[in-house]
Amino acid sequence: MAGEAEGRGRFEFVEGATGDLTFVARGARAEDLFFAAAEALLAATVEDPETVRDVERRSIRLEEPELDLLLLRFLNELVYLRDAEELLLRAREVRLVRGEALALEAELAGERLSRGRHAPAAEVKAATAHGLEARAVPGGWEARVTLDV
Amino acid sequence: MAAPSALRRIAPATYELPVGFQPGMRVPVRVFGTEKLVAEMDDQVFRQAANVAGLPGIVEASFCMPDAHWGYGFPIGGVAAVDVRSGVISPGGIGFDINCGMRLATTTLAWPEVRPHLRRLVDALAERVPAGVGGRGFVRITRDEFREMLREGARWAVARGYGNARDLARTEAGGCFPDADPEHVSERALARGLHQIGTLGSGNHYLEIQVLHPEGVHDAALARAFGLVRPEQVVVMFHCGSRGFGHQVATDYLHLFLRAMPGKFKLPIVDRELACAPFQSEEGRSYYAAMCCAANMSFANRQVILHRVREVFSDVLGRDAGELGIETVYDVAHNTAKVEQHRVGGALRTLLVHRKGATRAFPPGHPELPAEYRSIGQPVIIGGSMETGSYLLAGVASGAVSFFSTAHGSGRTMSRTRARKLVQGRELQDRLAAHGILVRAASLRGLAEEAGFAYKSVDEVAEATEAAGISRRVAHLVPVGNVKG
Numbered sequence: 327m328a329g330e331a332e333g334r335g336r337f338e339f340v341e342g343a344t345g346d347l348t349f350v351a352r353g354a355r356a357e358d359l360f361f362a363a364a365e366a367l368l369a370a371t372v373e374d375p376e377t378v379r380d381v382e383r384r385s386i387r388l389e390e391p392e393l394d395l396l397l398l399r400f401l402n403e404l405v406y407l408r409d410a411e412e413l414l415l416r417a418r419e420v421r422l423v424r425g426e427a428l429a430l431e432a433e434l435a436g437e438r439l440s441r442g443r444h445a446p447a448a449e450v451k452a453a454t455a456h457g458l459e460a461r462a463v464p465g466g467w468e469a470r471v472t473l474d475v
Numbered sequence: 476m477a478a479p480s481a482l483r484r485i486a487p488a489t490y491e492l493p494v495g496f497q498p499g500m501r502v503p504v505r506v507f508g509t510e511k512l513v514a515e516m517d518d519q520v521f522r523q524a525a526n527v528a529g530l531p532g533i534v535e536a537s538f539c540m541p542d543a544h545w546g547y548g549f550p551i552g553g554v555a556a557v558d559v560r561s562g563v564i565s566p567g568g569i570g571f572d573i574n575c576g577m578r579l580a581t582t583t584l585a586w587p588e589v590r591p592h593l594r595r596l597v598d599a600l601a602e603r604v605p606a607g608v609g610g611r612g613f614v615r616i617t618r619d620e621f622r623e624m625l626r627e628g629a630r631w632a633v634a635r636g637y638g639n640a641r642d643l644a645r646t647e648a649g650g651c652f653p654d655a656d657p658e659h660v661s662e663r664a665l666a667r668g669l670h671q672i673g674t675l676g677s678g679n680h681y682l683e684i685q686v687l688h689p690e691g692v693h694d695a696a697l698a699r700a701f702g703l704v705r706p707e708q709v710v711v712m713f714h715c716g717s718r719g720f721g722h723q724v725a726t727d728y729l730h731l732f733l734r735a736m737p738g739k740f741k742l743p744i745v746d747r748e749l750a751c752a753p754f755q756s757e758e759g760r761s762y763y764a765a766m767c768c769a770a771n772m773s774f775a776n777r778q779v780i781l782h783r784v785r786e787v788f789s790d791v792l793g794r795d796a797g798e799l800g801i802e803t804v805y806d807v808a809h810n811t812a813k814v815e816q817h818r819v820g821g822a823l824r825t826l827l828v829h830r831k832g833a834t835r836a837f838p839p840g841h842p843e844l845p846a847e848y849r850s851i852g853q854p855v856i857i858g859g860s861m862e863t864g865s866y867l868l869a870g871v872a873s874g875a876v877s878f879f880s881t882a883h884g885s886g887r888t889m890s891r892t893r894a895r896k897l898v899q900g901r902e903l904q905d906r907l908a909a910h911g912i913l914v915r916a917a918s919l920r921g922l923a924e925e926a927g928f929a930y931k932s933v934d935e936v937a938e939a940t941e942a943a944g945i946s947r948r949v950a951h952l953v954p955v956g957n958v959k960g
Contacts, residue, residue: 327892341890348892371608373920402726409719410666412609439609447918448891449608449677449960451722452571455729455747456547474547474571474722475678475891 329369331416335362337369342457342472347448351469356393357420359460359469360400360432364417367404367453368436370473371414373445378414381437389427394460396422396430397469401453404434408450412438448475478513479521482506488541488942489876492521499529499745507877507943508541512935515888519545520552526745527555531753532562534819534826538877540833541939542857542886542931547571548748551832554880557754559814559825563742564759565751566732566766568829570810571725572676573766574773575716576647577807577834577856577883579867579952580781582788583800586686586707586955592791596684597913597956599787604682604713604780605674606960607917612673614779621669622657628771629778629806637782644845646806647835650774652813655767661727664765668720668772673779675715677921677960679884681861682713682780684956691951697869698950700851701804710952711784711801712865714858715776715960716810721769728752728762754827763812770811777806804867805854807834809883817878828878836870836881836946855946858884859933861914861925862907864953866937873944881946885933891924898923907957916959925959 328338335353342348347370351362368375386403390396407413415436423429439446450473460469478490485491485505490513492504504524506513520543527549528537534556543552548567555568589596605611616624624631629650633643643650675682687708692698703710717724732750735758736742742751752759781803789796812829819826828835837844837853844853852869859865863885870879900919903926907914916922940946 327895339892341892346891348890373918405719406663406667406723408608409671409723410663441609445918446608446677447920448924451678451719452726454547458747 327369329365331361331365334358337362337366346472346474348470348472351471352466354466356467357422359397359467360420360430361417363397363401363469363471364404364415367401367450367473368414368416370448370450371408373447377444378416379437380435382413382435384415384434386434387429387431389429391427393428394458396428397460397471398453398455398458400430400432401471405450405452408439414439414444450475477518478516488939492525497522497525500525502528502533502536504528504539505536506539506543507939507945509935509939509942512541512931512939515931516543517545520550523548523550524553526749527553527568529745530555530557530563530565530751531742532557534558534824538880540880540882541943542882542884542936544886546831548746549831552882552886553831554829554833554877556817556826556828556878559754559827562754562827563751564754564763564812564827565749565829566725566729566762567748567750568831569766569812570831571722572716573721573725573769573810574808575810576773576777577712577714577858578777578781579804579856580711580784581702581800581802581804582709582711584709585705586709589709593684593913593956595791596787597915597958599791600682600784601915601958603783603787604958606680606958607677610674611670612779614672618665618669621665624775625657625660625768625771626655627651629774632775632778638778642778642781642803645803646774647808650778650806652767652770654764655771656764657768659761659765660724660768664720664723664727667723668718671718671720672776673783674718675713675780675958675960676718677917679925680715680960682958683711683861683954685710685712685865685952685954687950687952691953693948693950697851701854701867701949702802703950712856712858712952713777713780715780717769717773718776720772724765724769728765731758766812770808774806805856807856809834818875830880832883833880834883836874836879838870838872838874838879855881857882857933857937860885860927860930861912861954861957861959862927863933864951866933866951867949868937868940868946869949871944871947874946877945881940882936885930885936887929888931889929894926894929895920895923897928898926912954912957914957914959922959
């Protein structure tokens with residue numbers, strides 16, 4: 327299972343943790359990792375992520391000391407919004423701001439999960455810190471995340 | 476996959492990795508299993524169990540059950556007891572799906588009388604016990620009522636008519652961990668769990684209609700004592716937990732502990748997923764109170780699901796639920812930490828026992844067992860894959876070697892991504908139907924990920940627990956209908 331975030335990063339599910347789902351996200355910029363990771367989470371959650379329309383919007387701002395932990399917080403925010411508000415979301419704008427901590431400002435868009443319109447797949451319960459990586463590599467950025475299902 | 480060369484057999488179906496196998500170990504690692512099961516364990520199991528062996532306050536050993544496999548920070552199928560005064564509590568040692576567990580219920584029905592109604596039963600169960608992502612339960616409650624449920628557990632559900640006193644007596648801890656305090660639970664956790672009471676979830680969660688065939692009986696006397704009294708008796712088994720609520724509790728405290736470990740607690744972070752806090756610290760006690768809330772949410776969830784099962788059987792078969800004899804055999808937790816008293820080196824000590832993907836298995840005579848089971852031991856439920864069936868077992872006196880803990884399932888052997896490459900969900904559904912197992916899945920992709928070949932043999936796991944002296948087999952239960960999360 328692999329895919330793209332409309333030209334802003336791409337992802338691929340790889341063999342990893344025995345009971346769970348591991349993906350690798352890649353992109354030209356660090357911001358692209360957030361677009362691609364959100365898309366990977368969506369692809370894990372529904373079998374037909376292309377059916378998820380931009381109906382509702384949410385803005386989030388998160389801070390962590392390091393990029394990998396910020397990516398983790400971001401994914402867990404999406405998991406939280408899915409459970410608490412039944413929202414399936416993808417990233418539409420992402421800005422990283424470097425200060426004392428590393429901040430993420432993101433605009434999210436998507437719609438409420440509808441069992442009639444979307445084909446449910448896995449209920450991701452959390453993004454985990456297991457084997458978590460987000461780093462610069464030759465030619466861009468790469469992250470590895472394991473989703474607990 | 477290769478067991479370390481330092482692993483030595485010390486007793487039947489029992490192996491040990493000595494202190495020194497890895498730096499920082501305070502106690503040895505003990506692994507229960509047959510030679511084959513241990514040889515097939517992934518090497519991460521041994522590495523993680525050795526990390527656990529370095530937790531402050533750990534007592535006796537870091538244990539792996541026969542179904543042990545890689546987990547977050549701590550193996551699934553891992554058990555670690557720590558001294559309540561000097562030890563730590565670790566969310567990774569409990570599992571993120573706090574009190575994920577199993578419930579088994581009998582019926583007075585025999586398979587020939589259920590067979591003509593199977594399709595309607597499975598369809599109705601799939602509709603009334605929501606599974607998969609986005610499933611909402613039928614119980615509508617306010618946040619205040621939710622908090623009350625977090626304090627009361629399954630007692631809350633029974634007080635609202637979703638069950639009876641016998642269900643509570645036959646639930647671990649009476650369906651309520653008394654140290655629960657919702658003051659230590661975040662608003663985010665409440666928001667995630669509010670609509671999830673009465674839902675199954677996804678992943679490896681399921682609800683099955685099963686049959687006890689005569690050849691499945693391993694111990695006829697114990698089977699009778701647990702209510703398995705009829706030829707071809709139909710039973711219902713389900714596996715689920717505290718849903719997103721429990722996960723949020725674990726996530727909240729994992730982050731809190733990670734921040735406090737280097738500075739406040741001066742504890743090294745060996746693995747972020749094995750974050751911990753001294754049990755007697757403010758943070759440790761706070762997590763314990765919140766973890767007990769999640770355990771109670773899970774007990775309430777399984778109690779409400781049993782209520783739905785009773786409704787469905789009654790509606791489909793057109794008979795009164797009481798007449799169908801749908802009675803809880805037992806409800807056991809898999810992912811908890813509990814304060815218990817155990818003998819260590821001849822002395823009675825108060826310990827916090829972490830069981831992650833492991834089942835408490837109290838022996839005959841234990842005072843915490845309900846009166847009707849006190850002379851025979853605690854029922855233990857080991858869930859297998861949907862193709863191979865499950866086991867009912869009982870706790871034994873020799874289980875003291877593992878702080879009365881045993882296996883919980885068959886244990887995965889391959890990743891979900893790999894399983895999906897080997898079989899399509901529809902193909903698996905058809906193959907199961909050809910073998911007489913009717914499956915309704917919330918997701919066909921998720922179904923493929925749970926194929927039987929992705930798991931160890933449940934027969935070998937159950938047999939290994941008996942060989943190691945940590946539980947004994949009572950009956951093998953075979954699925955005929957499955958609602959898959």
